Amino acid sequence: MTGTTTTTTTTATTAATATFGAVGAAHTRVEGVAKVTGAARYAGEVPYPELAHGWLVLSTVARGRIRAVESAPVLAMPGVVAVLHHENAPRLNGDYTNAFGVPDPIAQIFQHDRVPFVGWPVALVVAETPEQAREAAEALVVEYDEEPHDVVFAAGLPGVYAPESAPAAQKGDLEVELAASAVVVDAEYSTPEEHHNPMEPHAAIARWDGGRLEVVDSNQGSRFVADELAKLFSLDPQSVRVRSEHVGGGFGSKGTRPHSVAAAMAATVLQRPVRVVLTRRQMFSLVGYRSPTAQRVRLGADADGRLRAFDHRAECLTSTVYEFVERAAEFGRAMYDSDAHYSQTRVVPLDVPTPSWMRAPGEAPGSFALESALDELAEKCGLDPIALRARNEPAVGPVSGLPFSGRNLLACFEEGASRFGWADRDPRPGVRREGRWLLGTGTAASTFPVLSAPSTAAVTAEPDGTFTVRITASDIGTGARTALTLIAADALEVAPERIRMRIADSDFGFAMIAGGSMGTRSWAWAIRVAADELRERLALGGGIPPEGITARSDTSQAVGALEQKERHSFGAQFAEVAVDVTSGEVRVRRMLGIFAAGRIVNPLTARGQFVGGMVWGLSMALHEEAHRDRASGGHVGADLAGYHFSAHADVPDIEADWVDDPDPGDPVGIKGIGEIGVVGAAAAIANAVWHATGVRHRNLPIRPDRVL
Ligand code: MOS
Numbered sequence: 001m002t003g004t005t006t007t008t009t010t011t012a013t014t015a016a017t018a019t020f021g022a023v024g025a026a027h028t029r030v031e032g033v034a035k036v037t038g039a040a041r042y043a044g045e046v047p048y049p050e051l052a053h054g055w056l057v058l059s060t061v062a063r064g065r066i067r068a069v070e071s072a073p074v075l076a077m078p079g080v081v082a083v084l085h086h087e088n089a090p091r092l093n094g095d096y097t098n099a100f101g102v103p104d105p106i107a108q109i110f111q112h113d114r115v116p117f118v119g120w121p122v123a124l125v126v127a128e129t130p131e132q133a134r135e136a137a138e139a140l141v142v143e144y145d146e147e148p149h150d151v152v153f154a155a156g157l158p159g160v161y162a163p164e165s166a167p168a169a170q171k172g173d174l175e176v177e178l179a180a181s182a183v184v185v186d187a188e189y190s191t192p193e194e195h196h197n198p199m200e201p202h203a204a205i206a207r208w209d210g211g212r213l214e215v216v217d218s219n220q221g222s223r224f225v226a227d228e229l230a231k232l233f234s235l236d237p238q239s240v241r242v243r244s245e246h247v248g249g250g251f252g253s254k255g256t257r258p259h260s261v262a263a264a265m266a267a268t269v270l271q272r273p274v275r276v277v278l279t280r281r282q283m284f285s286l287v288g289y290r291s292p293t294a295q296r297v298r299l300g301a302d303a304d305g306r307l308r309a310f311d312h313r314a315e316c317l318t319s320t321v322y323e324f325v326e327r328a329a330e331f332g333r334a335m336y337d338s339d340a341h342y343s344q345t346r347v348v349p350l351d352v353p354t355p356s357w358m359r360a361p362g363e364a365p366g367s368f369a370l371e372s373a374l375d376e377l378a379e380k381c382g383l384d385p386i387a388l389r390a391r392n393e394p395a396v397g398p399v400s401g402l403p404f405s406g407r408n409l410l411a412c413f414e415e416g417a418s419r420f421g422w423a424d425r426d427p428r429p430g431v432r433r434e435g436r437w438l439l440g441t442g443t444a445a446s447t448f449p450v451l452s453a454p455s456t457a458a459v460t461a462e463p464d465g466t467f468t469v470r471i472t473a474s475d476i477g478t479g480a481r482t483a484l485t486l487i488a489a490d491a492l493e494v495a496p497e498r499i500r501m502r503i504a505d506s507d508f509g510f511a512m513i514a515g516g517s518m519g520t521r522s523w524a525w526a527i528r529v530a531a532d533e534l535r536e537r538l539a540l541g542g543g544i545p546p547e548g549i550t551a552r553s554d555t556s557q558a559v560g561a562l563e564q565k566e567r568h569s570f571g572a573q574f575a576e577v578a579v580d581v582t583s584g585e586v587r588v589r590r591m592l593g594i595f596a597a598g599r600i601v602n603p604l605t606a607r608g609q610f611v612g613g614m615v616w617g618l619s620m621a622l623h624e625e626a627h628r629d630r631a632s633g634g635h636v637g638a639d640l641a642g643y644h645f646s647a648h649a650d651v652p653d654i655e656a657d658w659v660d661d662p663d664p665g666d667p668v669g670i671k672g673i674g675e676i677g678v679v680g681a682a683a684a685i686a687n688a689v690w691h692a693t694g695v696r697h698r699n700l701p702i703r704p705d706r707v708l
Contacts, residue, residue: 062633119285172340181300200248221513252357288356331366440692479605584704598671613677
């Protein structure tokens with residue numbers, strides 16, 4: 001760690017008890033030793049006697065019907081015990097809806113013969129070993145009646161519509177204000193299809209144990225997955241237990257996915273434990289991804305840069321079987337004042353896999369377009385990009401009119417500008433040369449909404465003086481388990497070493513998923529409430545019985561009573577790039593992110609999250625894009641050889657830090673830090689490339705062939 005992290009510990013103004021001191025001090029991961037010694041088992045690694053191995057077979061056509069699954073030859077292959085498909089698989093509950101109350105066909109596998117995209121699950125081959133299962137799966141012949149498909153996304157396709165789930169925001173008269181503007185930017189931007197590649201692929205082992213369906217899974221919320229499996233298999237929710245103690249990354253991709261449903265199906269049919277692990281290739285169609293976007297931004301301003309008109313429109317795709325909207329046009333709704341505002345995302349269904357959440361869904365591509373357009377406006381107005389943002393700083397929510405719970409965007413820019421050396425910047429583009437490299441710097445703003453979700457927790461005082469916390473939290477590698485340990489330690493006024501943090505077991509009850517940057521905030525609240533009650537009970541005196549004394553919490557009411565405000569994290573991103581004018585290669589030399597993201601619980605892992613997000617932004621700016629083949633409807637290069645993202649050599653001097661920003665609407669002052677690191681990072685790099693070369697790049701990624 002080369003971090004120069006300032007530990008800005010602050011007591012939340014609403015804190016009911018004094019801070020004990022664990023929160024805000026760097027702490028290594030409580031499960032770190034178990035992870036590096038291999039003692040920590042991930043979902044696919046749990047050994048069960050009689051474990052069978054399932055291998056999914058995915059469709060090779062983009063639209064049509066399954067005519068035949070030729071199981072017989074495969075069933076005769078060594079070790080094969082079953083081939084499940086739409087004709088013989090258990091019937092799932094046809095009324096199934098996912099956690100959002102929407103029917104989601106991706107979880108309802110093997111129920112019909114229709115194929116809506118390349119990579120749709122058509123069969124599961126189960127064998128005694130993974131190798132036998134894979135060989136048989138690859139040998140399985142599936143015949144299709146193919147139908148014409150359409151997989152190519154572009155702006156303005158027939159069929160694009162304004163989804164009810166993502167309403168437009170509107171204020172004032174846009175055309176009047178644009179006409180009255182001295183300076184107008186009107187530009188189109190695009191971002192490509194981007195894919196989830198967490199280190200640990202999706203994996204699940206399912207088995208029946210004394211009348212209960214037990215699943216060890218890699219997911220972002222075990223209670224959610226348990227409830228969805230219960231619905232799918234028409235079981236009592238208490239008859240399903242899902243655990244996911246260690247998860248190697250998720251970032252929106254690890255909900256209820258076909259691997260866990262397939263494992264549960266096979267375990268039911270065979271009455272033995274079955275493991276299903278997805279390959280990288282399979283992940284490209286089965287776990288969600290970021291839709292490509294086509295965006296248009298129109299900004300109208302007075303000569304001094306004050307915005308009169310703000311217009312952000314985006315289009316994205318979804319599948320034909322589920323509506324998911326990458327709400328890119330919404331990023332700016334809380335960002336800048338303007339007399340008129342319009343923002344809306346539209347969506348077009350194509351014969352492609354269903355996209356889904358991927359770190360900062362909406363904000364990541366939306367911030368690229370809007371924060372690039374702001375840079376273009378600054379250039380046209382002859383203003384420094386930071387001064388332009390300061391000029392349009394709103395007093396209340398620009399569209400909502402609601403007060404901000406706290407807004408430290410300018411504090412981030414001030415701190416960042418000073419540490420980055422922004423004051424010395426020559427605003428002219430294309431004038432700094434170092435050999436064959438052109439050099440430039442850029443900046444962009446960042447934001448992410450702050451939300452809380454109801455959760456439950458149980459805290460037990462043990463007779464030996466330790467405490468056990470039980471909560472269905474999920475640590476997807478972010479350090480959440482450690483953060484919650486520090487929260488519990490302070491709430492109980494004991495050292496973190498006396499806390500036993502048990503997480504990710506659906507039997508612990510309902511809790512928020514690790515998502516929406518809401519996990520730690522929502523879980524910490526529940527732990528805090530339970531710990532406070534336990535302290536009160538312990539203060540009454542008396543001994544602790546062998547089973548301990550347990551206090552439980554449910555934050556549903558408290559969270560529901562939260563005052564309506566514009567509640568956001570903010571950040572300022574800075575980048576320095578070098579552009580090789582002979583090869584078109586862009587190298588990022590330096591990145592700095594300064595964030596106002598609530599109280600920072602563990603500076604060590606928080607820095608890792610911010611930096612990780614910024615690396616993701618770098619990757620988005622320069623490397624990542626999935627290619628879909630018009631003829632087959634499938635991906636070209638759907639693997640880590642064909643899909644490029646940042647590796648160590650691409651990652652330069654990156655630093656992340658933060659300003660003091662406790663949230664008064666949270667008992668611990670937390671806001672959430674999961675996603676904001678990626679937001680604005682790609683725009684800062686694109687703006688730096690403009691500064692280096694004088695050329696605007698409005699289409700990501702900024703590949704060498706686009707630079708030349
Ligand atoms: Mo995140 S996209 O909420 O896992």
